[in-house]
Amino acid sequence: MKIHLTSVFVDDQEAALRFYTDMLGFVTKHDVPMGADRWLTVVSPEDPDGTELLLEPSGHPAVAPYKEALVRDGIPAASFAVDDVPAEYRRLRGLGVRFTQEPLTAGPVTTAVLDDTCGNLIQLMHSA
Template identity: 70%
Template sequence: MRIHLTSVFVDDQQKALRFYTETLGFRVKHNIPMGDHAWITVVSPEAPEGTELLLEPDGHPAVRPFKTALMEDGIPSASFAVDDIEAEHERLTAKGVRFVQPPPDLGSVTVAVFDDSCGNLIQISEENLQGGT
């Protein structure tokens, strides 16, 4: 068994598509129109056949209060691994991404959290093989 698909709820699919591809660098795997919305998935260019991220519309009545609570409590909706968190933090900051937590060294991992501009906090993390940098 393996993870094939996971999702992040977004308030605007087209805005999310631009952010996740143009800003973060993911690639479109599927973009299938479905009435008012679409089945939009993106993948990492490093693993084009890997896990897909569905940019899911947040229209269900339970979703927006859930997203709001996560944002207010500072809880990320998803986590992405990076090889060099300092470089990624600098790259994304230069593209106008708003970080709510810069990358502190937490020993075995360094994490940073940013606002995806679509109603979510997203965490990026780098494992520190020596237990600290």
């Protein structure tokens, strides 16, 4: 068994697509119209057949309180692996990405947390 698809709830699919592709560097895998919304997934360009991230519309009434609670408590909605957290932090800060946690090393793990501009905190991490 392996993870094929996971999702983050986003306030605006088009804005999320721009952020996740233009800023984070993912590539669009599927973009299928589904009424007012889209089946919109992105993948890592390093693993185009790997796990897809669904940019899920936040329309369900339970989503807003859920997302607000996570952000208020500083809990990331997802975690993405990178090779060098400080370098990725500097690159993304240079693009204007806002971080809620600067790179922090705890034992063998280094993390940083960014705001995806679509209502989520996203953790970047590297484990030595």
